[in-house]
Amino acid sequence: MQTTPGKPATNSHRAAEELRALIFSGELPAGSNHLETELAARLQMSRTPIREAALTLEAQGLVELKPRKGVRILGLSAEDMAEVYDILTELESLAAHQAAMKGYGPLALAPLTQAISDMEAALGSDDLRAWADADDRFHSELVKLGGNSRVEMIVGMMADQVRRARSMTLFMRPKPSKSNSDHRQVLDAIASGDADAARAIHHAHRTEAKKIILALLETHQLRTV
Amino acid sequence: MQTTPGKPATNSHRAAEELRALIFSGELPAGSNHLETELAARLQMSRTPIREAALTLEAQGLVELKPRKGVRILGLSAEDMAEVYDILTELESLAAHQAAMKGYGPLALAPLTQAISDMEAALGSDDLRAWADADDRFHSELVKLGGNSRVEMIVGMMADQVRRARSMTLFMRPKPSKSNSDHRQVLDAIASGDADAARAIHHAHRTEAKKIILALLETHQLRTV
DNA sequence: GGATTTATTAATGCATACGTAAATGAATGC
């Protein structure tokens, strides 16, 4: 969840954040429609900031403003998921590549190291939720280290979109143990400045993740999430 | 320019389009600030739709809403340009890869073929403006053929952002004659279903374009455009 | 009874009104 720390504490932004939270928590399920008035009452403000927030979320692909129907919470079909994963694959791999070229020392790479050991710990204690958290952190830190702010933004948006789907499939899929060795390999490649390796390994990692998720959605007949 | 054809003919959207046009034409130059009231008067509507449009453009990275300063037209520094080009490189290459895997016939690839011959014609008659147009068309058609709607959207946004810079440097740079053989190679790779080649060639092509543009901005001391 | 037309409702898109708080300039103190 990107909280946009530097932004002003305006109602419009509160609305955007709260709506996001409501969407991710599932309180506003995919496919549901909500009139502006209803949301305004729920968040205790007028329609104006709600509208502005909805517009922002629409630009980010989370909702759709349907005249007379209100804001429609968008779900992700399997095809949507494939699209998003493909983008994540490319842009994160780019980030890995660039991060490797920056010659980061152990200190700068500490967040990655930390995330990896957290994942291992979580895996040891069978805490999948914690694992997912650390995994998120790894990916977002990786992108940060890549140093392309636009990539960071786009990946943030896309990660938001798949978050719900991921949490649904989290308990279905096989223990992500291979995932960890992948992550460590990426980290090593970055630390040793091998940009092409970092890119290739991460690319393969994400491609694999995409296959697994899509297969799960397929077998479980989850059309939209 | 993406005109978003299916969208309702609301003032808010008119505002977004017109503001975009004003920005690209340079009438609202990078770095300038414009009060909401001023823009409202200019487009002959109230602040509300202006505000909504500005919010949308902000989400797309074209402007910034500064309290008390109005909407600030964002320029692109050399670093910004590098960021955008890197993203275009990755996502368009992905599109080329995916397009090659779809087994398109000559009919589906006609727009690409057309764009290429238009570029050649334009080059023959030294019409750089026409060349740039056809080049745009090639890239946007390529992305369309890739079939990932989100990629299409993101690339559209990024292309918007570099458009101004490109038109500034259009007359400075060497005749883009190599560009054409690159394009044809990409087309051939797609037509023959060689996804990896399509990706690699396009990647190299974009990487080269990035270098050229950045060098130009460097030598001409163009800090922001 | 079913289909078509008309009336009613109500949600949106937009305009407008207003309080607040930032920025500018005036006024005061030293």
Added chain:
DNA sequence: GCATTCATTTACGTATGCATTAATAAATCC
């Protein structure tokens, strides 16, 4: 003369009001 305080302006953020128009219900006709 310079700094500090106070007053004034004004742009924004938000609330509210209103006309439009899509959607629903009612009513009429065949």
